[in-house]
Amino acid sequence: MNVRWLGAAALAGAVAVAGGLWLSGQDARAAGLFPYRDAAAVARGAEVYAEYCASCHGADLEGEPNWRDRNPDGTMPAPPHDETGHTWHHPDVQLFAITKQGIEAIVGGDYRSSMIGFGDVLSDTEILEVLGYIKSTWPEEIQERHDALNRATAP
Numbered sequence: 645m646n647v648r649w650l651g652a653a654a655l656a657g658a659v660a661v662a663g664g665l666w667l668s669g670q671d672a673r674a675a676g677l678f679p680y681r682d683a684a685a686v687a688r689g690a691e692v693y694a695e696y697c698a699s700c701h702g703a704d705l706e707g708e709p710n711w712r713d714r715n716p717d718g719t720m721p722a723p724p725h726d727e728t729g730h731t732w733h734h735p736d737v738q739l740f741a742i743t744k745q746g747i748e749a750i751v752g753g754d755y756r757s758s759m760i761g762f763g764d765v766l767s768d769t770e771i772l773e774v775l776g777y778i779k780s781t782w783p784e785e786i787q788e789r790h791d792a793l794n795r796a797t798a799p
């Protein structure tokens with residue numbers, strides 16, 4: 645992961661798109677953009693995950709083996725999306741932008757990654773739901789820390 649992502653201008657657009665879909669009240673706003681407490685949305689997100697994400701990030705969100713070590717071609721393996729990884733270190737807007745645009749577009753320069761953008765394949769709602777599913781699997785303490793991160797980084 646990379647602090648340069650924090651400055652990615654593309655994120656502002658992602659917030660505008662994502663924000664309109666889920667934020668209906670003060671509580672929802674406080675918890676961020678992902679519908680991780682909405683059982684139906686989480687169930688749909690789990691299906692998207694199994695179809696589009698599990699092949700790299702693992703059926704149980706465990707990531708690839710030795711995910712901290714670079715591949716021989718210089719790219720990074722897929723990290724876990726459970727609480728042992730660093731997905732929860734990033735606020736909703738960043739995770740949304742990564743999933744929609746891919747990591748190369750977010751990091752820029754000549755950075756190479758097999759994490760493609762899913763913007764052509766998944767709707768914004770599907771992206772929010774799959775990320776909501778991922779967040780729904782985190783322990784409550786991690787969810788709360790992630791909610792706090794969203795509040796601290798809200799534009």
Ligand code: HEC
Binds near residue numbers: 719722732742759760
């Ligand atoms: C072809 C393999 C592949 C698929 C399929 C894939 N990813 Fe990834 N993903 C990666 C890799 C590899 C990385 C790490 C890339 C890097 O650091 O350069 C990554 C990173 C990420 C990150 C950043 C996580 C972090 O902790 O920094 C998110 C979020 C993410 N993926 C979400 C998804 C979602 C959601 C899906 C399904 C819609 C998905 N990915 C499908 C390979 C994949």
